[in-house]
Amino acid sequence: MKSFIAYQLTPTFSNIQVSRRYKHFDWLHKQLVEKYSCVAVPPLPEKQISGRFEEDFILMRLRALQLWMDRMCTHPVIAGSDVMVHFLSCTDEKRWKVGKRKAEKDDYTGGKFFFTVTTPPHALDAKVVDQQMERFGRFVKSMDDSAKHLLTIAENGVRKYQGSFKKEHMKLGGSFIALAKSFEFDERPAAQPLTRALEHSGKTYEDIGRLFAGQPELDFKGLMEGLQEYRGILSTFPDILAVQRAATQKIQESAGRLNDSEMATVQSRADVITYTTQAEMSHFHEVRVGDFKGYMQAFLQSQIQFHQRVTQMLQETLQAYDQA
Template sequence: MDSQYGGGGGGQGQSAGRMLTITVSDPKKENEGINAYISYKVNTQTNLPEYSYGQFSVIRRYSDFVWLSEQLNKDVPGSIVPPLPEKAVVGRFSAEFVESRRRMLEKFLTRLSAHEELRESKYFKLFLQADDAGLVAAKAEQKADKEKKGGLASISSWFDDTMNSISISMNASEAKERSPADEKIEEVVAYINNLEVQMGNVAKHTSGLMKRNRELANGLFEFGLAFTLLGQMETDPLSTALTKLGHTADQLSLLVTEQVSKETAHFEEPMYDYIRVLGAVKAALAARARHKHALALACVDLENKKNLAAKLAGQPGKEERAALAEHAVEKAQGDVATARDAFEQVSARVIREMERFKREKANDMRRIVLDYTSMQIEHTKRVEHQWQALLPELEAISDSPDDYYARAPPPIPPPPPPPQPLGAANPEEDNLADNPDLVGV
């Protein structure tokens, strides 16, 4: 099965004869000015019965991919939703940027198609096959639901902000106990934080190396130009050798430029992509933390309601309030059960995702390093070939000055004086006439 996190070609999720292949192609600029954007064609080939056709295509823009990512995070909490490429303000319509984004969007869908749970989401299937009107209707429905739950959403957001800034005092025994899953998650968090630091260092130094290689390519071009001009000032065989050296340096400049392009696409880009993957891993861990906090709050609420019901029980004249309190306790117990089920489900999913992430990260890093090593070997061979082709030219230059001058072309004699017109005065005769002492010499 393809790695969820690796892979750069068309998305292929296949198992036991099930096939789902997704590619992203044909980026096209739409509109002009501030309303301009790039559209992409998303092509799908599948034999899965849940899709209406075996082969189909839709047009999507970057904001559609963002919408899909958001819905998957809500629909399958605790899963590692693959990262998307970042937004860009400057140069977002350049050919290089558009192609890079196309590759990363395709990788996003590749990873989704390889994920057992995410590829089963209704939002993923809707994204792949709905027409424009269907996608717009789905977005409008989601927006309406969000506005309908606006009050609850703001309360949930308040809880999230509060729990991220302070420690919750949890009175319930369930919240106080640390389960084996909690200990395992703490280990994962420490591992991810350290990995993020180390991956950041690798990405930073990789970018520095790419920059130096670009400078090397420019330097080789200038170096070759200088030797070519120098060769034009000499004579053979030195002229030929120097010109050949200039040509070799120019070819090396092209090789280094090509190598930088390959390393950028197959090494630098995957390194930064994995930093984004770590962000997706941390988002999955945060989803578990939110469900754990929700369970803690439900437990605290239940404890408070039990205390109130116990306080009202048996008090004369407060029978109605006591009955309401008991009813509230029953509801709170149901809330705790619901919150615990949700937390346990998300917690189990996060642990599965972490195990899968570690396993596939090792495979992906191995593949990336192997690809990089193979690129270096091939590049070194091509560079060596250029130098080997130059060597016979340099060896042909004689180290004897006599040989050099013997091979040099003879000096060009000065041009003869221009012919004198008939009847013109002879300068030599004029000189003799003007100097009588020279007469008869």
């Protein structure tokens, strides 16, 4: 007997639930990468055999698969593709196998996919295109470096919030409580409000410490998730750019060796690839702006709420001194 983790998906277009295993996602990923060599199909989360049923890992992978699926379903080409529709809607074992075979036998994958693409008829300026592609390549490297760096800083931030930031406030709280404890030697009624207020402040700082520890879950984690996803997307672009580069290099290699009509075909074929790559680059940038706007807004809102909560807690404990 075997056991496995099943992922249940309910697409909004059908509202009918389908059940898939990791290996199905893996298969879908392979199909998409093969067919759409010009689309940024990010890698799936790691399969990781050992500790497969560990709850944290399962939840993390579920979340990563969810993000991957959301990403693919909002891609203008992928979303409506046969293989994706099949993956998201087939509930019948037999039809599943038929659709699977059909996708695997698809003639229009890789280089042949471009035969199915219609582009503007205008020929492209090779020099302008080269500069644009080279620039995008540098952008990918630059953004990946920045994202990687920010991830390191954020990971460190999480450790600080849960470590020294928390500890520092807990220790301060503990010291206030200890001082209040020593003040208890003075049993005059007039002395009690201060002693109680100081104790309250101590507990407040302990609570603030705990608030620090819980904060990364509310801000850093979301930002890091987004950055990690983007690093996956960015990692696909060197291959995409290589396909486009190969097509333009073919023109240069063919120059003088083919007749005008043959050259025109090679040229227009390269242009289709360039147009498609440009579309993908443009799509990436558009989505990037929306995504990072969202990441930053969520991050900042949560940080604001944190500081507002701390302010409120401090104001409450400050009031305790009114009677002291």
